[in-house]
Amino acid sequence: MFPKSKPGKLALYALSGALTTAVAAGPAVAVSSGDDHHKKHKVYKGKVIAKTGLLKRRGPSTKYKVVGSNPYNKVIKIKCxxxxENIKGNPRWYKLKDGSYSFSSARYIMNIGKAPRWC
Incomplete structure (x- = not known):
């Protein structure tokens, strides 16, 4: 349906012109600030609560190779x-930020501050 009144036609032309300009200009691109970038790479902390120490593994399961350990009470950095694998009722594993590609069961880590984000 096309408007019959002059004001209606003008409004339609203005709208179509604005739409054409927006399409010709292309999609809007969001520019991220340094703060957004920083949030993506936030380092979380946790404390080892396993009395015998915390095993670091190549993946999030006991089936993965052990690549190191951390002692009881040590504060560690967590990436995400x-x-x-579910360990004593807890299926979460933390990807550690320690210079190696390793994971540890969250069952044996107490968060210091906020819980880590999802990877």
Whole structure:
């Protein structure tokens, strides 16, 4: 349906002109500030609560190779969390930020501050 009144036609032409300009200009691109970038790479912290120490593994399961360990009470850096093998009722594993590609069960880590984001 096309408007019959002059004001209606003008409004339609203005709208179509604005739409054409927007389409010709292309999609809007969001520019991220340094703060957004920083949030993506936030380092979380946790404390080892396993009395015998914390094993670091190549993946989020006991089936993965052990690549190191951390002693009881040590404060560790955590990059993010994933779902993995359920350890004593807890399926969360933390990807550690320690210079190696390793994971540890969240069951044996107490968060210091906020819980890590999902990977």
């Amino acid at each position: 969390k994933v779902n993995g």
